[in-house]
Each structure stands twice: as C-alpha cells, then as structure tokens.
Amino acid sequence: MRVLLSMLFCVALLCSASLAFAHTPLCSCFDNGDGTVMCEGGFSDGSSASGVKMVVKDASGAVLEEGTMSEVSEFTFKKPAGDFTVHFEAGEGHAIIIKGSDIK
Amino acid sequence: MLRRMMLALVLALAIPATAQAHFQMLYTPEIALNEGGEMVLKIVFTHPFDAGHTMDMGPVQEFYVLQQRGSEGEPKKVDLKQYLKEIKWKGHSNAAVAYEAVLPKTVVRSMGDYVFVLVPSPYLEKEEDAYIQQITKLVVNVGGVPGNWSAPVGLPAEIIPFDKPYANWAGGVFRGQVLSEGKPVEHAELEVEYLNHEPDMKANTFKEQAAVTAPHDSMMTMGVLANAQGEFTIGLAKAGWWGVCALGAGPEKEYQGKELSQDAVIWVKAFEMK
Numbered sequence: 001m002r003v004l005l006s007m008l009f010c011v012a013l014l015c016s017a018s019l020a021f022a023h024t025p026l027c028s029c030f031d032n033g034d035g036t037v038m039c040e041g042g043f044s045d046g047s048s049a050s051g052v053k054m055v056v057k058d059a060s061g062a063v064l065e066e067g068t069m070s071e072v073s074e075f076t077f078k079k080p081a082g083d084f085t086v087h088f089e090a091g092e093g094h095a096i097i098i099k100g101s102d103i104k
Numbered sequence: 105m106l107r108r109m110m111l112a113l114v115l116a117l118a119i120p121a122t123a124q125a126h127f128q129m130l131y132t133p134e135i136a137l138n139e140g141g142e143m144v145l146k147i148v149f150t151h152p153f154d155a156g157h158t159m160d161m162g163p164v165q166e167f168y169v170l171q172q173r174g175s176e177g178e179p180k181k182v183d184l185k186q187y188l189k190e191i192k193w194k195g196h197s198n199a200a201v202a203y204e205a206v207l208p209k210t211v212v213r214s215m216g217d218y219v220f221v222l223v224p225s226p227y228l229e230k231e232e233d234a235y236i237q238q239i240t241k242l243v244v245n246v247g248g249v250p251g252n253w254s255a256p257v258g259l260p261a262e263i264i265p266f267d268k269p270y271a272n273w274a275g276g277v278f279r280g281q282v283l284s285e286g287k288p289v290e291h292a293e294l295e296v297e298y299l300n301h302e303p304d305m306k307a308n309t310f311k312e313q314a315a316v317t318a319p320h321d322s323m324m325t326m327g328v329l330a331n332a333q334g335e336f337t338i339g340l341a342k343a344g345w346w347g348v349c350a351l352g353a354g355p356e357k358e359y360q361g362k363e364l365s366q367d368a369v370i371w372v373k374a375f376e377m378k
Contacts, residue, residue, distance in 0.1 A: 028139060028215050028247045040215050042249030046175030073174060104139075 023047065027088035027096045029103045031079065037103055039075045041088055049073040052090045059083040125295045125325035126159065126229070127152050127347045128238035128369050130222045131303055135244045135270040135373050140213035146303060147203040147222060148193045149238070152347055153324040155301035155310035158195030159227055161202055164188055166223035172251030173216030179252045182211060184220075194309035196301075202308070215247030221257055226359045234363035237356075238349065241370045243269040260285055261354030261368035266335075274343040274374040281335045282350040282368060288334030292350045296326040296338050299345035315344060340374035347371055 027049070029039040041049030054075040056065040064084065065077045084100035129148040147167075150158040167188060170179040184205060193202035212218055220242040226235035239261050243253045245268070253268050266279035282292035301310035318324045330336040330350075340346055347369060354366025 024248065026215060026248050030140075030213060040173065040247075040249075042174050042215060042247075044248050044250070046250045048174050048176055072177070 025049070025088060025090045025094040025096055027086075027098065029086055029098050031103055032076070035079055036076050037079045037086070037100075039069075039077075039086055039088070039098070041069050041073045041075070041090075049088075049090065052088060055087040055089060056080065057085050057087065125151065125153075125297055125349065126227075126236055126238070127295075127297055127349060128222065128224060128240040128367075129299075129303075129347070130220055130240045130242040130369075130371065131345075132242070132244070133303075133305065135242065136375075137212070137244065137246045140209065140215075140246045142209045143207040143212045143244075144305060145205040145207070145220070145242075146191075146193070146305065146308070147188075147205065147224075148303075149200070149202070149224065149227060150193070150195055151297075152299045152301075152345075153297045153318070154314075155196045157197050158193055158200040158202070160200045162225035162227065164203060164222065165225050166221065167205070168221055169211065170219045170221070170252055170257060171214065171216055172255075173214055173249050174251060179219070179255070184211070191308055194307075196310065196312075204308075212244065212246060215249040216245070217251035217253045218244040218246070219252055219255075219257060220244065221259065223259075226364055228362070232363075234365065235359040236365050236367065237354070237359070238367040238369045239354065241368075243370075245270045256283060256286060258286065259368070260356065261350065261366050263348060263350055263368045263370040265370060265372075267372075269370060269372045272340050272372060272374045273377045274340055275377065276340050276374065277337050278340055278346065278348070278372045278374075279335065279337045280348065280370065281333065282330050282353050283334065284353050285355050289330065289350065289353050290332050290334060292330040292334050292336070292353055294328040294330060294336055294338075295349045295351060296328055297324065297347045297349075298342065299347065302344075316342065340372065343374050343376040345371060345373050 023043040023045040027041045049069045052069040086098040088096040131146045167184045172179040187205040191204045192199045222240045226237040262283045264281045282289040350368040352365045353368045356366045
C-alpha cells in the first residue's frame with residue numbers, strides 16, 4: 001500500500017512538473033507611436049494571459065504603473081520618460097521582464 | 105532498331121517533363137518570428153526543386169491573412185490585395201510574371217499565428233490543355249503564442265496541418281490532412297518538393313547553387329498518397345522549405361471548357377538542429 005501511495009505521489013509529481021513546463025509564458029510589447037506602449041501576453045500552448053499582473057517600473061525599481069492583462073491578453077500604458085522595465089508576473093517560473101529600451 | 109531508338113528518345117524527353125511539378129510559391133524567408141514588423145512576400149508559380157521553368161501568373165483572385173493569438177477567440181481577417189505589385193521573377197530558364205507584397209509593420213505585429221491564403225487565377229498549362237489552380241497557405245508565427253495554425257480556413261481545396269508548419273526540426277515529420285470543401289479526400293494524391301535553390305529576395309530570382317542533388321527523378325518531386333481519411337505524413341529530411349501539394353483536391357473540375365486541377369498547397373519550414 002505504502003509503495004503504491006509513494007508511486008502515486010511520484011506520478012503526481014511528474015505530472016505536475018510536466019504541466020508546469022509544458023507551457024512557456026510569452027510577452028511582447030511595442031511602441032504605439034502615440035506616447036503609449038502596448039503589451040501582449042500568452043502561453044506557448046495557446047492559453048490566455050488574461051488577468052496576469054503587469055507592472056511597469058523605473059530604473060530604480062519603483063513602481064510607475066500596475067495593472068492586469070485584459071480579456072484579450074493586452075495591457076496598454078503611458079510610455080515613461082526615462083529607462084523602465086515591464087514585468088509580466090504570471091507566478092513563479094512564469095515571470096518575464098522586458099526592458100523599455102528593447103521596445104520598438 | 106530505329107523505332108526503338110526513337111522510342112528511347114521520346115521517353116528521355118518525356119521523363120524530365122513529368123518529373124517536374126508546378127508549385128505555387130508564397131514565400132518570405134522567415135516564418136518563425138520573434139517579433140513582428142514589415143514583411144516582404146514573393147508570389148511565384150514555378151518548379152522549386154530545379155528553379156526551372158517559371159509560369160506567368162494571371163491576376164490574383166484572393167490574398168488575405170487570418171490572424172489569431174491564443175486558442176480562444178476568432179481569427180481576424182485582413183485583405184492584402186492592395187499590397188500586391190507585379191514583378192518579373194527569373195527562373196533558371198526564363199522570367200515570368202509574379203507578384204510581390206510589401207506588408208507594413210501594422211499587419212504582422214501582434215503575437216500569434218498568421219495564416220496567409222493565396223487564391224491565384226487558374227493557369228492554362230498549354231502542353232496539357234488544362235488549367236491548374238493552386239490554392240496556397242503559408243503559416244507564420246510571431247512570438248511563439250499559437251493560434252489558428254491548424255484551423256481549417258474553409259477553402260475549396262485545403263491542407264490542414266497537424267504539425268505547426270513553422271516549428272519543425274530537420275529530420276522530423278510533417279503531418280496533415282487533405283480537405284475538399286471541408287471533407288477529407290480519400291487517398292489524396294500529393295506531391296512534395298524541396299525548395300532546392302534559395303530565393304534571392306532582392307534580385308527576384310533563385311540562387312544558382314543547389315542545396316542537394318536528387319539521385320533519381322522521382323526524388324525531385326516525391327509522390328505521396330494519403331490514407332482513407334486524407335491524412336498523410338512526410339519526412340523533413342533537410343532544413344529548408346518543403347512544398348506539399350494535393351493534386352485535384354478541390355471540387356471544381358472544369359474552367360472555361362477545359363479540365364481544371366484545383367490543388368491545395370502548403371509550405372513547411374524545417375530548421376537545422378544545432
């Protein structure tokens with residue numbers, strides 16, 4: 001019984017691990033050219049990023065803006081004047097940081 | 105003896121002609137993109153294995169893209185006919201009317217799948233006194249978020265990919281299904297050809313250097329049969345582009361009083377595993 005239980009535990013562990021790794025978080029931002037930046041998110045299995053927390057920080061790490069991905073997995077914010085980073089925070093192992101200087 | 109020699113000559117002349125397959129190209133160098141941007145497409149009706157005889161294309165009937173990010177939601181359709189410009193494309197034996205489309209960065213910008221669809225007007229193949237119309241799909245992805253790559257567009261003749269056409273390693277396989285008006289084509293006849301001469305996007309021609317040498321004519325254009333459900337698997341033996349064409353899959357069998365082969369084409373790209 002104990003063997004069976006531990007085997008079951010192992011299987012469960014393996015399953016949860018493979019689930020966690022099966023999809024990769026993806027986020028991309030572009031400059032709208034009107035003083036705003038639009039970010040899109042998603043996962044490599046096609047699932048939606050709706051509701052994922054989005055944070056915009058300045059060079060010192062101070063939060064400039066916070067929000068969530070919309071129903072269509074989009075987040076638009078006012079482009080900060082100086083250096084900044086955009087944080088896509090979909091949980092541990094699922095965070096993405098995009099540098100403002102990389103946004104075209 | 106003379107008759108036999110003449111027969112041999114006729115056969116020798118006939119073989120190269122049958123070995124070549126017409127392929128509608130809908131080409132852009134990269135289809136697995138990390139980010140969107142301006143995109144240039146070349147639309148050429150040619151023989152991709154030997155970059156040989158290239159055919160004059162008639163007017164394009166339809167040219168559009170269906171874009172979808174993520175597995176939820178509906179694809180967004182954008183008509184692209186306004187971006188078409190006539191060009192001359194040089195094959196290794198002639199030059200012919202082809203098209204170019206320069207898409208502004210607003211078209212391919214978001215993450216997701218972009219299913220490009222080209223419906224050319226039927227081409228009269230004088231030697232066969234019959235028309236060929238190759239309805240062609242090219243699937244591009246931006247940023248790795250999948251979308252509608254496997255969804256039927258609803259074309260009269262269509263190949264549905266079972267593997268993402270933009271995400272293949274060389275040495276892997278590509279699977280798909282042939283549909284005619286949405287229904288599987290039993291034992292569909294397919295032709296598969298490797299794009300053996302890299303297109304030169306600036307000079308509108310194929311590069312002189314061939315990537316591979318076929319040991320036999322049957323390996324220039326490979327004949328493949330689908331199963332009873334219209335499903336097929338091909339090997340992607342080498343990195344580069346593979347054209348897959350389902351012959352006569354569409355319902356239209358006649359055009360302007362002549363026989364019509366309404367074919368479905370899809371392009372697949374394989375990447376070197378290094």
